[in-house]
Amino acid sequence: MTECWSEGKLRAFIDRELPEEDIQRVAAHLEECSECGDLWAELAGRADRVSALMHELAEPEPVVAAPRRARRAGPMWRWVGAAAALAAGVLIGIVALHKQATQVAVAPPAPLVVQTAAGIAEPQADSGTAHNVVTLAAARPAQAGSSRRNRKPTAPGLQTNNPFLALDDDPIETGVVWRVELGPREVPAEVIVDSDGRPRAIRLVNFKPNH
Amino acid sequence: MLLQDREDCTPWVYRVATNAGLDAIRSNSRRRRREEEAQAAILHAGAQSDALNEMLRAERRARVRAVLGALKPRDAQLLLLRASGLAYRELAQTVGIQPGSVGTLLARAEAEFERKFRARYGDDV
Numbered sequence: 001m002t003e004c005w006s007e008g009k010l011r012a013f014i015d016r017e018l019p020e021e022d023i024q025r026v027a028a029h030l031e032e033c034s035e036c037g038d039l040w041a042e043l044a045g046r047a048d049r050v051s052a053l054m055h056e057l058a059e060p061e062p063v064v065a066a067p068r069r070a071r072r073a074g075p076m077w078r079w080v081g082a083a084a085a086l087a088a089g090v091l092i093g094i095v096a097l098h099k100q101a102t103q104v105a106v107a108p109p110a111p112l113v114v115q116t117a118a119g120i121a122e123p124q125a126d127s128g129t130a131h132n133v134v135t136l137a138a139a140r141p142a143q144a145g146s147s148r149r150n151r152k153p154t155a156p157g158l159q160t161n162n163p164f165l166a167l168d169d170d171p172i173e174t175g176v177v178w179r180v181e182l183g184p185r186e187v188p189a190e191v192i193v194d195s196d197g198r199p200r201a202i203r204l205v206n207f208k209p210n211h
Numbered sequence: 212m213l214l215q216d217r218e219d220c221t222p223w224v225y226r227v228a229t230n231a232g233l234d235a236i237r238s239n240s241r242r243r244r245r246e247e248e249a250q251a252a253i254l255h256a257g258a259q260s261d262a263l264n265e266m267l268r269a270e271r272r273a274r275v276r277a278v279l280g281a282l283k284p285r286d287a288q289l290l291l292l293r294a295s296g297l298a299y300r301e302l303a304q305t306v307g308i309q310p311g312s313v314g315t316l317l318a319r320a321e322a323e324f325e326r327k328f329r330a331r332y333g334d335d336v
Binding site: 008015 | 228268272290296312316328
């Protein structure tokens with residue numbers, strides 16, 4: 001009989017996070033070792049259950065809308081959030097410029113202004129800054145149950161257009177989306193940061209594995 | 212200069228994001244009040260079946276957050292970031308562990324999550 005594998009290696013095998021030759025060796029071993037087979041089944045079942053619960057935290061998909069003209073009048077407080085979001089965007093842009101010079105990966109050249117159904121933040125169309133308005137379908141609850149359970153990542157980065165993973169239960173009224181690139185493979189991701197500078201949700205976007 | 216000395220600050224961004232989320236999870240009182248208000252509003256607003264489904268989902272989310280808040284921060288981060296689709300290499304970089312340890316630590320985090328979940332809410336995992 002071939003050698004048994006550790007719990008950590010079996011867990012990585014479930015996510016196909018082992019080198020290809022090790023994946024073949026683990027698969028061959030599981031055919032002949034009932035003990036490892038039982039452990040693998042236990043780990044896989046638990047991973048699936050925990051993943052399903054974690055995906056309960058997922059937020060509905062945001063819908064990107066065309067830029068619109070700003071309202072001409074409105075209560076002053078409505079502009080406080082927009083001003084804070086735009087200021088954060090400018091700050092992020094400055095940071096991005098510095099980071100380009102220093103080869104750092106976060107690069108949000110055009111921050112997105114996030115808007116909910118409440119319609120609080122709208123950038124001025126004539127401000128000279130290229131903004132996209134993002135409307136979150138926050139009023140509509142996400143699909144729950146079995147459809148979410150099918151979203152478990154079974155291999156690194158296989159999902160495209162992942163839902164935002166909410167980090168708390170506060171409604172996201174205004175904020176900016178940080179476009180970042182993760183790690184040496186430059187996996188694109190987005191972090192929603194609200195007008196208080198608080199990260200509110202994260203997700204990977206349009207990522208396809210290169211292996 | 213902010214972030215200037217970091218070779219790659221994206222793990223930092225994710226670490227800050229998940230830390231902020233975990234802090235929010237632990238500030239239970241305000242969140243619980245909001246959840247109760249939201250559930251009451253839902254019951255009055257929509258159709259009964261939709262309201263019930265949303266209330267059940269809100270309850271499940273509250274449970275998940277409660278258990279995450281009771282885990283060690285590193286375990287909670289691993290589960291959150293894995294659920295958001297990060298590969299093991301990115302997980303290791305973000306959380307600050309060896310890539311070869313991710314499988315072991317992830318398996319332990321999942322076991323601990325499930326154990327705490329069952330202890331609080333029974334076998335409804």
